[in-house]
Every structure is written in C-alpha cells, then in structure tokens.
Amino acid sequence: MAEGKWLVLVVRVPSGPSRHRVAVWRELRRVGALSLGQGAWAVPDVPGFAGGVERAVELAERGDGEVITLDAAERDGSRLVELFSAEREEEWTEFLADCGKFDAEIDKEIRIGKFTMAELEEEEQSLERLRRWHRDLKARDVFGAPSAAEAEQQLKRCAERLADYTEQVFQALHQM
Numbered sequence: 001m002a003e004g005k006w007l008v009l010v011v012r013v014p015s016g017p018s019r020h021r022v023a024v025w026r027e028l029r030r031v032g033a034l035s036l037g038q039g040a041w042a043v044p045d046v047p048g049f050a051g052g053v054e055r056a057v058e059l060a061e062r063g064d065g066e067v068i069t070l071d072a073a074e075r076d077g078s079r080l081v082e083l084f085s086a087e088r089e090e091e092w093t094e095f096l097a098d099c100g101k102f103d104a105e106i107d108k109e110i111r112i113g114k115f116t117m118a119e120l121e122e123e124e125q126s127l128e129r130l131r132r133w134h135r136d137l138k139a140r141d142v143f144g145a146p147s148a149a150e151a152e153q154q155l156k157r158c159a160e161r162l163a164d165y166t167e168q169v170f171q172a173l174h175q176m
Contacts, residue, residue: 013065020063032140092147115172
C-alpha cells in the first residue's frame with residue numbers, strides 16, 4: 001500500500017426510504033470501510049477496496065444520493081491505521097470464536113455418536129462458511145492485525161477436525 005494513502009468517502013443519501021442508506025452502509029461495512037462519523041468513511045487506497053467503493057457509489061446513486069470520493073493522507077501519526085486495524089482485530093476475534101464453536105460442534109457429534117451423511121454435509125457447509133469468511137477478512141486486513149496468524153492456524157485445525165470426523169462417518173456408515 002502506498003504509505004498513508006486513503007480514500008475518504010462522503011456519503012449523502014436522502015433519509016427516505018431508509019433501505020438505500022442501509023444498503024450503502026452494509027456495503028461499506030462488508031468491505032471493511034472505517035466509519036469516521038456523519039456519513040464519512042475511509043478505506044486504504046489499495047485495489048482490493050475499489051470494487052466495494054464502486055458498489056457503494058452505485059447503491060447511493062440508486063437512492064438519489066451521492067458519494068464524494070477524496071484522496072487523503074494522514075498528516076500526523078497513524079491513527080487511521082490504528083482504528084482500521086482495531087476493527088479487523090475485532091473481526092478476527094469473532095472469527096476465532098466461530099472456529100471454537102465449530103470445534104465444539106464436532107466434539108458434540110463425536111460424543112453422541114452422530115455419524116450421518118446429513119450431519120457431515122452440515123459440518124462441511126460450516127467449514128466452507130469459515131473458509132469464505134477467512135478469505136474475506138484476509139483480503140481486507142491490509143495491515144495485518146495481530147490475530148490473523150492464529151486465525152489461519154485455527155482454520156487449519158477446523159479442516160483437520162472435519163477430516164477426522166469425515167473418516168469416522170465413513171467408518172460408521174460402512175460397518176452397517
């Protein structure tokens with residue numbers, strides 16, 4: 001990333017109907033934009049955010065609003081980086097909690113002996129959701145939040161747990 005380069009988005013969308021404002025807000029949150037308050041948002045000026053910025057502009061225009069996009073650089077310090085990284089750290093923490101839930105779910109299914117194809121498919125879908133979430137978080141974590149490495153390891157552990165559970169399901173179904 002060009003050191004200290006940001007895009008600041010000033011979003012103005014009429015208050016009614018609210019669905020347009022909400023759609024813009026959701027898109028900006030989805031791509032990891034940092035809310036600066038009062039309709040102002042910031043994203044690092046890197047290609048990975050361009051698509052989300054374009055979608056937010058389109059959504060605002062659909063609601064008869066506009067987005068003014070400004071090139072910006074922080075003069076003193078790295079406060080935007082700190083705020084942006086803190087938000088990514090919160091997301092990684094939530095991701096790690098969901099990895100823990102996945103792990104606990106596998107433990108429960110093994111403990112109660114639920115070795116069915118339906119349960120296996122459900123667990124495969126859960127792991128795929130974790131993989132998509134990890135991919136999305138990694139793409140927007142351009143400054144490398146502290147928990148990113150642990151999240152990578154936990155995702156690998158979840159995949160290993162599912163592989164083990166898959167083997168147990170296979171064995172249970174073929175012993176019948």
